[in-house]
Amino acid sequence: xxxxxxxxxxxxxxxxxxxxxxxxxxxxxxxxxxxxxxxxxxxxxxxxxxxxxxxxxxxxxxxxxxxxxxxxxxxxxxxxxxxxxxxxxxxxxxxxxxxxxxxxxxxxxxxxxxxxxxxxxxxxxxxxxxxxxxxxxxxxxxxxxxxxxxxxxxxxxxxxxxxxxxxxxxxxxxxxxxxxxxxxxxxxxxxxxxxxxxxxxxxxxxxxx
Amino acid sequence: xxxxxxxxxxxxxxxxxxxxxxxxxxxxxxxxxxxxxxxxxxxxxxxxxxxxxxxxxxxxxxxxxxxxxxxxxxxxxxxxxxxxxxxxxxxxxxxxxxxxxxxxxxxxxxxxxxxxxxxxxxxxxxxxxxxxxxxxxxxxxxxxxxxxxxxxxxxxxxxxxxxxxxxxxxxxxxxxxxxxxxxxxxxxxxxxxxxxxxxxxxxxxxxxxxxxxxxxxxxxxxxxxxxxxxxxxxxxxxxxxxxxxxxxxxx
Numbered sequence: 255x256x257x258x259x260x261x262x263x264x265x266x267x268x269x270x271x272x273x274x275x276x277x278x279x280x281x282x283x284x285x286x287x288x289x290x291x292x293x294x295x296x297x298x299x300x301x302x303x304x305x306x307x308x309x310x311x312x313x314x315x316x317x318x319x320x321x322x323x324x325x326x327x328x329x330x331x332x333x334x335x336x337x338x339x340x341x342x343x344x345x346x347x348x349x350x351x352x353x354x355x356x357x358x359x360x361x362x363x364x365x366x367x368x369x370x371x372x373x374x375x376x377x378x379x380x381x382x383x384x385x386x387x388x389x390x391x392x393x394x395x396x397x398x399x400x401x402x403x404x405x406x407x408x409x410x411x412x413x414x415x416x417x418x419x420x421x422x423x424x425x426x427x428x429x430x431x432x433x434x435x436x437x438x439x440x441x442x443x444x445x446x447x448x449x450x451x452x453x454x455x456x457x458x459x460x461x462x463x
Numbered sequence: 464x465x466x467x468x469x470x471x472x473x474x475x476x477x478x479x480x481x482x483x484x485x486x487x488x489x490x491x492x493x494x495x496x497x498x499x500x501x502x503x504x505x506x507x508x509x510x511x512x513x514x515x516x517x518x519x520x521x522x523x524x525x526x527x528x529x530x531x532x533x534x535x536x537x538x539x540x541x542x543x544x545x546x547x548x549x550x551x552x553x554x555x556x557x558x559x560x561x562x563x564x565x566x567x568x569x570x571x572x573x574x575x576x577x578x579x580x581x582x583x584x585x586x587x588x589x590x591x592x593x594x595x596x597x598x599x600x601x602x603x604x605x606x607x608x609x610x611x612x613x614x615x616x617x618x619x620x621x622x623x624x625x626x627x628x629x630x631x632x633x634x635x636x637x638x639x640x641x642x643x644x645x646x647x648x649x650x651x652x653x654x655x656x657x658x659x660x661x662x663x664x665x666x667x668x669x670x671x672x673x674x675x676x677x678x679x680x681x682x683x684x685x686x687x688x689x690x691x692x693x694x695x696x697x698x699x700x701x702x703x704x705x706x707x708x709x710x711x712x713x714x
Contacts, residue, residue, distance in 0.1 A: 270530070270559050271533045271537075275537055278534070309586075309587075379658055379659060381629065382465065383629075384465050384466060384468050384660070385465070385466040385713040386464065387464065405538065405539060448561065449538075450503070450537055453537060
């Protein structure tokens, strides 16, 4: 069956490289997939997979989603009723949490329990920018990333309430969740679309879900 | 562990590489996409394009270069040179750049740093600073290193950081092209001031220079051009050497 992958556009910057990476993965793996960038909530109805990228502050991103009439409801339907594969990247992953402490207190989707907190910045520079390795903490049957380096850019992290929702962790000052998963909801703190071949492999695992 | 980054820089003029790889038979050696792809496949942690086109019209071609590169290269991409407005930054990011470096425009109007980082997030705003030592202090030069702005470099670093720069690309003009190594004194002084990542540039000639830049200069990333373009050292060799010397790199 042809996959329909939708990358949600809610005004959060550069979606082109995210799109290109999914297009590249589909072509390299001979997957019959259509990849689109869309800001139309109705497009989620026909999608098999949804990707939520994110750049900038948590509340700006949430605000961007809420500005589009019907988007939040459609995302909610896609994830909790249709239960199709959903992938949050960077701030897109952080939006999966209950709440964020970035620039005040802001509510997230609450699909994966936990809180977004600032990385403790004693002795380390923020943002956490560059290549850092991940360590698998809960082996996942379908998402099988290599325990190697991926590209990160962030100052906040996802403090997961349930440790079983953490697939992989990364150390920068503290250990934090770098890949999360609960049921059909997946998230990466790093940018798989900027993490060379190992990043593309994670994207491939996702589109094969 | 967060790794030290190695960044090759390519000079692009009117959409063609003018200072780039010179040692292998690329099908089209002037094609920035091919060159970026080569480096990406050979250990580069990021790619930096410096647009040295003379006219504004020719800069449009840089956007199509970025677009094509983003289709083939899946590591972070920085573009600099001739960025003067929020619109330039937006166009570059939408074309596929992950970061944009601002130099002369920030000196002319420092608020562009603030506006740009509020607009797009500080993570994609790199402030590039060219400095030259005059007497006992380093001075900032603008317009490709041709004009002494009479701004003292360390105070400018501090100011750009306050305004919201996400990263600093610091080039020592005294060392650039000399192959004598980074200006370690400059890097150490910059490190004392900065809480944001520092990219060291200017003067690399040997593997040891990279090591010094990381260990003594405390730079987070090391940028080089000609040593890589002429294959005097490969990125992989540099990384293996750094690793042997207990510096964490991505191999």
